[in-house]
Amino acid sequence: xxxxxxxxxxxxxxxxxxxxxxxxxxxxxxxxxxxxxxxxxxxxxxxxxxxxxxxxxxxxxxxxxxxxxxxxxxxxxxxxxxxxxxxxxxxxxxxxxxxxxxxxxxxx
Amino acid sequence: xxxxxxxxxxxxxxxxxxxxxxxxxxxxxxxxxxxxxxxxxxxxxxxxxxxxxxxxxxxxxxxxxxxxxx
Numbered sequence: 001x002x003x004x005x006x007x008x009x010x011x012x013x014x015x016x017x018x019x020x021x022x023x024x025x026x027x028x029x030x031x032x033x034x035x036x037x038x039x040x041x042x043x044x045x046x047x048x049x050x051x052x053x054x055x056x057x058x059x060x061x062x063x064x065x066x067x068x069x070x071x072x073x074x075x076x077x078x079x080x081x082x083x084x085x086x087x088x089x090x091x092x093x094x095x096x097x098x099x100x101x102x103x104x105x106x107x108x
Numbered sequence: 109x110x111x112x113x114x115x116x117x118x119x120x121x122x123x124x125x126x127x128x129x130x131x132x133x134x135x136x137x138x139x140x141x142x143x144x145x146x147x148x149x150x151x152x153x154x155x156x157x158x159x160x161x162x163x164x165x166x167x168x169x170x171x172x173x174x175x176x177x178x
Contacts, residue, residue, distance in 0.1 A: 046121070
């Protein structure tokens with residue numbers, strides 16, 4: 001089984017915990033169906049999904065005040081015991097999505 | 109399929125935070141960003157240390173109970 005660990009960062013690689021006091025929300029989807037939803041932590045700006053079977057997933061990050069309001073990233077879990085690390089980076093002063101950094105590590 | 113989110117205050121989340129914050133810190137070149145990452149890492153590592161200690165004490169108590177029974 002694998003995990004997905006998602007973080008929100010600003011352009012300076014600092015945790016972006018909220019915009020205008022509103023936290024970011026992440027959704028996990030498979031074949032268009034929602035599997036789980038989680039609000040990002042208010043201190044560390046991260047969220048995680050646990051014990052995922054091998055397969056294809058879509059990670060969605062949402063915030064009503066950023067442009068675009070919803071960003072998606074397709075993830076393929078090909079082997080067990082891995083963690084997929086996704087960092088969604090935003091330009092904080094402009095409230096604009098910049099890019100996604102993705103990496104794969106061995107699960108703890 | 110039932111998918112669980114990892115609780116934000118769980119030991120697992122703190123292990124992930126410490127691991128990935130340390131990796132980010134190692135790669136970061138900007139001194140201000142390094143300082144911010146190091147502060148966040150120190151904070152997460154302190155919480156992790158407390159949770160690891162609790163976990164170790166729980167394991168120790170369980171093994172003591174087992175040896176008392178046998």
